[in-house]
Amino acid sequence: MTRACGLDFGTSNSAVGVIRDGRAELARLEREGALIPSAIFFDFETNKPLFGAEAIETYMGQVEGRLMRALKSILATPLMKEATLLKTQRITFEAVIGLFVAEMKARAEAALGAPIDAVVHGRPVHFVDGDAAADRFAEDTLRVIAENRGFKHVSFQYEPLAAARAYEASVREETLALICDIGGGTSDFSVIRLAPERRARTERKDDILANYGIRLGGTDLDRHLSLEAAMPALGLGSFLHTKTLPMPRQLYADLAHWPSINQLYTPATRRMVRELEADAVEPAKARRLRTVIEKHLGHQLAFSVEAAKIALSAEDETPIEMGFIEPGLSAPASRDGFEDAVATERARMAAAVKETLARAGTAAEEIGTVFLTGGSSRVPVLRKAIASVVSPNKFRAGDDMLSVAMGLTEEARLRYG
Numbered sequence: 091m092t093r094a095c096g097l098d099f100g101t102s103n104s105a106v107g108v109i110r111d112g113r114a115e116l117a118r119l120e121r122e123g124a125l126i127p128s129a130i131f132f133d134f135e136t137n138k139p140l141f142g143a144e145a146i147e148t149y150m151g152q153v154e155g156r157l158m159r160a161l162k163s164i165l166a167t168p169l170m171k172e173a174t175l176l177k178t179q180r181i182t183f184e185a186v187i188g189l190f191v192a193e194m195k196a197r198a199e200a201a202l203g204a205p206i207d208a209v210v211h212g213r214p215v216h217f218v219d220g221d222a223a224a225d226r227f228a229e230d231t232l233r234v235i236a237e238n239r240g241f242k243h244v245s246f247q248y249e250p251l252a253a254a255r256a257y258e259a260s261v262r263e264e265t266l267a268l269i270c271d272i273g274g275g276t277s278d279f280s281v282i283r284l285a286p287e288r289r290a291r292t293e294r295k296d297d298i299l300a301n302y303g304i305r306l307g308g309t310d311l312d313r314h315l316s317l318e319a320a321m322p323a324l325g326l327g328s329f330l331h332t333k334t335l336p337m338p339r340q341l342y343a344d345l346a347h348w349p350s351i352n353q354l355y356t357p358a359t360r361r362m363v364r365e366l367e368a369d370a371v372e373p374a375k376a377r378r379l380r381t382v383i384e385k386h387l388g389h390q391l392a393f394s395v396e397a398a399k400i401a402l403s404a405e406d407e408t409p410i411e412m413g414f415i416e417p418g419l420s421a422p423a424s425r426d427g428f429e430d431a432v433a434t435e436r437a438r439m440a441a442a443v444k445e446t447l448a449r450a451g452t453a454a455e456e457i458g459t460v461f462l463t464g465g466s467s468r469v470p471v472l473r474k475a476i477a478s479v480v481s482p483n484k485f486r487a488g489d490d491m492l493s494v495a496m497g498l499t500e501e502a503r504l505r506y507g
């Protein structure tokens with residue numbers, strides 16, 4: 091007999107749903123619940139990989155090793171096949187994602203109490219913008235990973251359609267819905283006709299008017315906030331004595347971007363930050379940069395920036411805590427400053443919503459419901475961007491971090507029985 095699951099491998103968080111007694115339910119992958127951070131920590135002392143919350147806690151505890159997060163962002167890039175050095179062994183990013191998928195499968199099987207051999211795998215509409223070959227490459231990679239990890243049947247579903255499936259469980263009457271799934275790495279949209287009597291159908295081609303997506307998510311907002319509010323405390327924008335050159339911006343851009351942080355932990359970068367500090371007009375700031383590189387504090391800084399970004403969804407001002415770099419250090423961040431820093435992303439979001447409606451051949455007035463899901467759908471400036479196209483009176487929000495996984499599982503139930 092085939093036992094199926096729905097698997098939402100997210101840039102920031104993942105979840106798996108299983109089918110128990112013919113009903114879809116989310117598997118408890120972590121102590122706290124169904125959601126597991128998409129993070130792996132390779133502990134250099136024990137030589138063992140740790141996953142999810144335990145991975146992050148261990149990294150924060152200053153154990154020597156390597157934290158990896160936002161791995162989904164590199165799925166559509168040639169980096170996938172490249173090997174990264176972990177202490178003494180080399181491992182490809184594909185193999186790292188394989189370890190994570192195997193762990194999620196094992197935890198879901200433990201929760202269900204039975205082996206699972208089929209999966210409906212979520213995927214963004216586009217992993218990257220305007221590159222169909224890269225999209226195919228990313229899906230093929232996920233398929234091979236799932237097969238190598240023991241799934242005999244692997245099929246895919248667009249993440250916003252999965253979210254639509256989950257939302258449809260609660261609709262009372264027919265509505266033309268715009269689904270917006272704004273996550274950690276991508277923003278995905280579907281225009282779909284939802285109705286109670288259509289729920290049980292597997293084939294929804296006639297109901298789906300458009301699917302569209304762009305590579306814009308919470309990790310991009312983190313990067314902008316970091317460059318705007320945190321990196322200046324580490325010397326961004328300050329100068330060198332030599333030819334009054336500025337500190338190199340690329341270094342800060344890499345440090346502010348989750349997937350590239352680990353690439354800075356090399357002897358060449360260590361040498362470079364030492365030379366920069368010696369030449370800096372403001373050496374105290376450059377010293378903080380050196381501390382972050384030498385002590386591998388890049389992810390810790392990124393977590394602080396992310397926490398500040400989340401706080402700014404509810405507050406006008408918040409400090410970015412950096413006491414782990416230098417006792418008492420913090421940098422102020424404001425909602426206004428953040429919104430200015432992400433102005434281009436706000437415009438991209440509005441343009442993507444317009445493009446989705448254009449592809450559906452639907453006027454904004456015809457949309458009955460806007461279903462918002464994904465962690466970054468809580469960001470006020472992104473909501474404003476969507477509201478500039480479709481009336482916010484139509485906004486509905488669900489269990490915003492879990493609706494994709496729930497919908498994938500419902501889909502798995504319908505496809506595999």
Ligand SMILES: Nc1ncnc2c1ncn2[C@@H]1O[C@H](COP(=O)(O)OP(=O)(O)OP(=O)(O)O)[C@@H](O)[C@H]1O
Binds near residue numbers: 099100162
């Ligand atoms: N209250 C909040 N305000 C702002 N951002 C938030 C909030 N809560 C969560 N986020 C952000 O939401 C993102 C994670 O959302 P989610 O779990 O939906 O993404 P994901 O499914 O992992 O990513 P993707 O679907 O793009 O692969 C993170 O960037 C996180 O910082």
Ligand SMILES: [Mg+2]
Binds near residue numbers: 100274464
């Ligand atoms: Mg998601």
